[in-house]
Amino acid sequence: MLTKSTIKLVQSLQDKKHRKEQSLFVAEGEKIVSEVLASKIKVKTLFATSLWLQNNAINVHKTIECIVVDEKQMKQLSAQPSPPQVLVVCMIEQVELPLNIKGTTLLLDTIQDPGNMGTIIRIADWYGITRIICSENSADVYNPKVIQASMGSFTRVALCYTRISDFIKRHAAIPVYGAMLQGKSLYDVSLKPDCMILIGNEGNGISKELIPLITNPICIPKRGGAESLNAAIAAAIICDTWARSVS
Amino acid sequence: MLTKSTIKLVQSLQDKKHRKEQSLFVAEGEKIVSEVLASKIKVKTLFATSLWLQNNAINVHKTIECIVVDEKQMKQLSAQPSPPQVLVVCMIEQVELPLNIKGTTLLLDTIQDPGNMGTIIRIADWYGITRIICSENSADVYNPKVIQASMGSFTRVALCYTRISDFIKRHAAIPVYGAMLQGKSLYDVSLKPDCMILIGNEGNGISKELIPLITNPICIPKRGGAESLNAAIAAAIICDTWARSVS
Numbered sequence: 001m002l003t004k005s006t007i008k009l010v011q012s013l014q015d016k017k018h019r020k021e022q023s024l025f026v027a028e029g030e031k032i033v034s035e036v037l038a039s040k041i042k043v044k045t046l047f048a049t050s051l052w053l054q055n056n057a058i059n060v061h062k063t064i065e066c067i068v069v070d071e072k073q074m075k076q077l078s079a080q081p082s083p084p085q086v087l088v089v090c091m092i093e094q095v096e097l098p099l100n101i102k103g104t105t106l107l108l109d110t111i112q113d114p115g116n117m118g119t120i121i122r123i124a125d126w127y128g129i130t131r132i133i134c135s136e137n138s139a140d141v142y143n144p145k146v147i148q149a150s151m152g153s154f155t156r157v158a159l160c161y162t163r164i165s166d167f168i169k170r171h172a173a174i175p176v177y178g179a180m181l182q183g184k185s186l187y188d189v190s191l192k193p194d195c196m197i198l199i200g201n202e203g204n205g206i207s208k209e210l211i212p213l214i215t216n217p218i219c220i221p222k223r224g225g226a227e228s229l230n231a232a233i234a235a236a237i238i239c240d241t242w243a244r245s246v247s
Numbered sequence: 248m249l250t251k252s253t254i255k256l257v258q259s260l261q262d263k264k265h266r267k268e269q270s271l272f273v274a275e276g277e278k279i280v281s282e283v284l285a286s287k288i289k290v291k292t293l294f295a296t297s298l299w300l301q302n303n304a305i306n307v308h309k310t311i312e313c314i315v316v317d318e319k320q321m322k323q324l325s326a327q328p329s330p331p332q333v334l335v336v337c338m339i340e341q342v343e344l345p346l347n348i349k350g351t352t353l354l355l356d357t358i359q360d361p362g363n364m365g366t367i368i369r370i371a372d373w374y375g376i377t378r379i380i381c382s383e384n385s386a387d388v389y390n391p392k393v394i395q396a397s398m399g400s401f402t403r404v405a406l407c408y409t410r411i412s413d414f415i416k417r418h419a420a421i422p423v424y425g426a427m428l429q430g431k432s433l434y435d436v437s438l439k440p441d442c443m444i445l446i447g448n449e450g451n452g453i454s455k456e457l458i459p460l461i462t463n464p465i466c467i468p469k470r471g472g473a474e475s476l477n478a479a480i481a482a483a484i485i486c487d488t489w490a491r492s493v494s
Contacts, residue, residue, distance in 0.1 A: 115362070119477055128470035149477075156472045187491050223490060224375035225403045229483075230366055230396075236480045237487050243470060244434050 002047070002073050010047075010077045010089060016140050023092045025142035026077075029084040034059065035152030042091040047077055052085040079144040092142060095160050098131055101171055102194055104242055107164050108134045109210055110201040111231055117141070118149020119232040120199070125153035127239045132159045133167050135207075168196065168213045175215045177242075178206055179234055183217035186238065191245040199235045249294070249320050257294075257324045257336060263387050270339045272389035273324075276331040281306065282399030289338040294324055299332040326391040339389060342407050345378055348418055349441055351489055354411050355381045356457055357448040358478055364388070365396020366479040367446070372400035374486045379406045380414050382454075415443065415460045422462045424489075425453055426481055430464035433485065438492040446482045 012018040013026045024044065027036050030052070036043060037059050045065045048056075053068060060066060074083040098105070106124055111117050117139040124132055139146055141159045150157075168176055177191060178198035191197075198214060200206035206214070220229065220237050229237075259265040260273045271291060274283050277299070283290060284306050292312045295303075300315060307313060321330040345352070353371055358364050364386040371379055386393055388406045397404075415423055424438060425445035438444075445461060447453035453461070467476065467484050476484075 119480065122473050122477065123480060125471045125473035126467075126469055126476055128472075130471075151473070151475075153473045187494060220373075220487070221490065221494060222373055223494075224372045224377075226369050226372035226398065226400045228398075229373055230369065230479075232477075233366065233370060233480065233483045236476075236483055240467070240484050240487070243468065247434060247468060247470075 002067055002069055006067075007073075007076050010087075013089065014079050014144055016143065019092065019140070019142050024089050025092055025147070026079070026087060026089055026144060027147050028078055028080055028087045028144070029148075030086060032147065032152045033086045033088050035155045036088055036090060039155035041155060042093070043088045044091060045089045046086065047074065047088070048086040049074065056086070080148070095158050097160050097162060097167070098158070101131065101174065103131075104129045104194070104239075105196045106132045106235070106239075107167070107176075107196050107198040108132060108138050109164055109198060109207050110135050110204070111138045111199065113202055114139045114143045114145035115149045116202065116230065116232045117143075118146040118151075118154075120235045121146070121150040121157050121159070122153040123232065123236045123239055124157050127243050129239065130157055132157055133164060134159055134161050135164050136161050164198070165209055165213060168210075171196070176213055177216045177218050177238065178210070178214035179219055179238065180206070180211070180214065180217040181219060183219035185221050186218050186241045187221060189216070189218055189241065191242040193246045195242070197235070197238050197242065199231055199238075202231045249314055249316055253314075254320075254323050257334075260336065261326050261391055263390065266339065266387070266389050271336050272339055272394070273326070273334060273336055273391060274394050275325055275327055275334045275391070276395075277333060279394065279399045280333045280335050282402045283335055283337060286402035288402060289340070290335045291338060292336045293333065294321065294335070295333040296321065303333070327395070342405050344407050344409060344414070345405070348378065348421065350378075351376045351441070351486075352443045353379045353482070353486075354414070354423075354443050354445040355379060355385050356411055356445060356454050357382050357451070358385045358446065360449055361386045361390045361392035362396045363449060363477065363479045364390075365393040365398075367482045368393070368397040368404050368406070369400040370479065370483045370486055371404050374490050376486065377404055379404055380411060381406055381408050382411050383408050411445070412456055412460060415457070418443070423460055424463045424465050424485065425457070425461035426466055426485065427453070427458070427461065427464040428466060430466035432468050433465050433488045434468060436463070436465055436488065438489040440493045442489070444482070444485050444489065446478055446485075449478045
């Protein structure tokens with residue numbers, strides 16, 4: 001049965017503070033929940049309409065607590081404009097900093113828009129990039145808007161929050177690609193299979209303290225009038241160039 | 248002086264119906280307004296704080312009606328979470344369908360998210376693509392969220408709304424690139440300088456009726472687990488490939 005205190009708990013998880021206190025987060029919607037259920041993420045409670053449960057019971061592990069809710073109750077639990085058929089409360093597990101960083105690592109320097117953060121996670125997942133290091137002031141991966149924009153890709157990409165400069169220095173042998181005005185055209189560059197790709201903040205670009213740590217400045221050649229590209233768009237084009245280089 | 252009826256008019260322009268009736272739209276914020284003032288767009292009224300006017304009067308043509316407002320009034324006019332220093336009400340001018348389509352034309356098939364639409368306009372502008380043809384059920388370019396996400400690029404890109412199939416048939420000699428699962432890898436394709444790039448809907452992809460009109464099916468090679476890419480991200484990668492091909 002759905003109690004008032006449960007509704008309150010689920011609603012509170014829209015705030016980072018409460019997610020941290022409870023070590024819990026929310027994922028919503030059929031597509032995203034199906035990805036969560038197929039992943040290693042531990043689901044504490046699943047809330048669903050009776051119809052969803054009828055059709056999907058086979059995918060729900062016996063140990064998961066299931067609560068049947070009606071549309072009105074789902075509306076109370078959900079952070080979405082139109083309430084979904086299913087919503088899960090999951091455990092946040094501490095992600096350890098990777099030691100072996102074969103392949104590409106994305107470094108996100110102060111990406112603050114949750115939509116951008118989620119979109120970048122989805123891009124990483126598309127290109128088979130499974131590691132993202134975020135500066136501590138970046139958007140929280142468990143923010144409902146990040147979860148939504150990532151379309152389930154957060155289940156396959158490990159995100160860590162740490163000081164990016166320390167991380168780069170710890171792996172000094174690995175080239176660091178970063179977009180800068182005076183960088184080399186991406187069309188003339190072949191990215192190394194093992195590398196780091198540094199993406200700067202939406203408004204301010206790459207932090208001053210990180211610029212000297214870029215070993216390979218690159219740029220996306222511009223042909224028209226726009227002053228800049230959105231951070232997620234820049235990330236996509238650089239990741240695509242990496243994929244071209246190694247394929 | 249700012250009257251109640253003016254406030255009501257500006258607020259009403261958040262709705263497409265009223266924008267159409269009045270042939271007016273709103274643009275907000277220093278960056279976007281500066282692009283509007285530098286463009287051919289006709290500004291009817293400019294609302295600004297006295298500070299903004301002091302610093303920017305030189306860029307405002309004498310014929311533009313200027314109304315000084317305080318922060319509280321700006322909050323009433325603005326559709327943004329934090330009210331800007333300046334906001335303009337502009338005339339909507341009918342854009343004629345292009346006859347000569349040298350270079351690239353983007354075709355947007357039912358792009359419904361205003362954020363995606365604005366981001367795609369910004370991408371087009373970055374790559375020097377000045378023509379976008381949208382299906383009639385696509386997001387309205389004058390939606391405040393589109394204007395915002397385009398970051399001023401809507402001043403340099405001409406958008407027309409029409410039946411895409413008719414447009415393609417009228418220019419039958421021009422190749423049409425469209426992303427499809429069984430398409431040729433973008434990494435093995437050189438896009439023609441004169442071409443059309445067809446971008447499908449966020450959830451459903453390219454409409455059934457348009458698929459037979461794609462002359463060159465392409466695909467963005469996938470290496471990881473994500474099922475798909477966001478429509479704006481796909482548009483960016485295809486436009487970038489076009490730019491690589493012609494540069």
